[in-house]
Amino acid sequence: MTELTQRLRSTAYLLIIITTSSYLLYQCGVFDREFVISPRNATFQNIDDTTQGGNTQSWIDYDGKSLSLSCQIADVAKWPFCEVAINLSSGVKGIDLSQYHSIGLDIDYNSPLSDERIRVYLRNFDPAYSSKGDPVSSKFNAIEFAPGVGNGIQVIPMQAFQVLSWWIADYEVPIEYSGPQFNNVTIIEIATGSNVKPTTYSLKLKKLVFYGEWFSESMLLRFNIFLWLLSAIGFLVWERWKLHCGLKEIEKKTVQLVNANKNLHQENLFFEELAYKDALTGTNNRNAVDRWLQEVLEHARMNHQPFSIIYLDIDHFKLINDTFGHHKGDEILREFAQLLNNRIRRTDVLVRWGGEEFIIFCSGTDRAGVTEFSEELRQIIENNDWNDGLAITCSIGVAQLSGHENFDSLLQRADNALYKAKKLGRNQVATA
Ligand SMILES: Nc1nc2c(ncn2[C@@H]2O[C@H](COP(=O)(O)OP(=O)(O)OP(=O)(O)O)[C@@H](O)[C@H]2O)c(=O)[nH]1
Incomplete structure (x- = not known):
């Protein structure tokens, strides 16, 4: 039984008792x-x-x-x-x-x-x-x-x-x-x-x-009618008030839920970002491109569109760390990423591949295009003012997706090109 029915019943019982006893008292001559x-x-x-x-x-x-x-x-x-x-x-x-x-x-x-x-x-x-x-x-x-x-x-x-x-x-x-x-x-x-x-x-x-x-029969009747009416009105008012309170409570809970939801969403976004962004440079990490890479490669293959990657590695970074400390190394990594980010196109995707290695995925760009672009990037890094008289350069290996090769093979070829650039004296672009 709901609280409402219980109260309704109790009120009705009380009214019946009052009405009956008042009439009995009247009949017994109490009034x-x-x-x-x-x-x-x-x-x-x-x-x-x-x-x-x-x-x-x-x-x-x-x-x-x-x-x-x-x-x-x-x-x-x-x-x-x-x-x-x-x-x-x-x-x-x-x-x-x-x-x-x-x-x-x-x-x-x-x-x-x-x-x-x-x-x-x-x-x-x-x-x-x-x-x-x-x-x-x-x-x-x-x-x-x-x-x-x-x-x-x-x-x-x-x-x-x-x-x-x-x-x-x-x-x-x-x-x-x-x-x-x-x-x-x-x-x-x-x-x-x-x-x-x-x-x-x-x-x-x-x-x-x-x-x-003291009370005539008609007064008693009026009193009882008044009591029943008053109880009915009181009950309706009480019920309405309860409903109002219930609605207020629901509204409050809804607001709380919406806020909790918002917070959860924010937290989700935060953790998502943590999962897909590199904490140091703010660029994408490998997780961010895992699934995307499969789709974009498939798309390039099916539509016979060129797809190339630029593999960048900062030269002698270990030496920088050893000489100026990891903190300075971190600063350089951040600035390096920033310089690349400022220059790449909207369709390019920059990823910190690990340590001081970055990859730029270039959709719709062939080997000649990325080679030229890489050269431009190399110059930007070389010509940047790195403070403290530091000279920072990078070596770059580029490769274009060919035929039905998979990503690992493409990456391997770019890595080989990078190795070649390092071998040839660093601060240069080599193509696979
Ligand atoms: N400060 C800092 N250093 C890093 C980070 N990730 C990797 N490194 C360092 O980067 C250095 C990479 O050194 P190596 O792989 O020997 O390459 P390198 O010194 O750049 O030499 P080359 O690539 O041959 O020119 C290592 O000393 C790593 O500890 C990082 O997030 N911050």
Whole structure:
């Protein structure tokens, strides 16, 4: 398995684990939250219709566990009522209950009629429609339900709340503000129902709680989608980066290889030169002409073209070495080769054949031609200024390739001619 597939797999496993466990935690209620209204975070007070010209009497009592409201309804006011008002703040800054999805109410309601309904208001203050000096201007998010007695906690979705239509009409609330709103609830009111009778009512509030979630299901879904997308993007970016690094590495290695290749090529050239060049004079050595000679001789024979060699040997070179030392001898050899090189044609090939012996291979030149040329070379050597008053001469033997003779025979004839030149007193050209 490649490193890429391995990483892809590990990331997928991790994401599956995160997604599954987050949903399991959600299902187990780990993200649930509750907001319980109690005397610790609110103040309770009873209100009745006496403020509106009525004569209803009401009392409130808190026994440390539950809050009781008792009312003696009097049929005086137009809409007799009594209620418990739970103040969540002393001013206009209330509590944001919009994050909660339900309200839980555990209320026992003793009324003359069974299943009589009570009203619950979540009063929202918003400067868009509320004013500080007018308590009625806070929005009436309302529900009505029949709590009965001993029914335990009843959970009502916040969606069940509706805004009272008389309040919308009285305050000419713009349409965009006419829906339920819980972002700044300042007061919760639990009041007797709409059609109370002039008798005694009692209401026991055992629990008032709001249920919500730190993370809603849709938030969880969005979080998981975001996580998967982020991982996918991260993975793609990482993969691209790795690819980029890989390419960079390949580029680097290619450059290194190219350089190494160049160096090898240079070294090859150097060693090739070492193999084919004479180290002292820089002219070709025997190796350089070995194969070439076979071809050039074959070519000359087939095309009936003349081919000649000039065999040169420096006269009394041993004496020079002995008198002036090997170093001086080397210098003379170098200069000797240089003088020959300067004079030969482009098609001629000069080779240091060994010691103080040189051969010039002359393609397309017959015996007469090379003899004349050799004489010229002899004079160049003789007339050169060799410093220290030295007189350097050379003897030359020339031979032209004849018929089907091989190179050894040609060389032998040139060598014989050279020997003849030496014998005849040196510093001269002899032909074979
Ligand atoms: N300095 C130097 N001397 C060399 C080199 N190669 C050969 N020699 C010397 O060249 C001399 C050749 O001497 P010989 O073969 O006796 O010939 P010679 O003294 O030139 O006499 P003749 O050819 O008969 O005129 C020897 O002393 C070699 O040591 C070289 O590369 N450098």
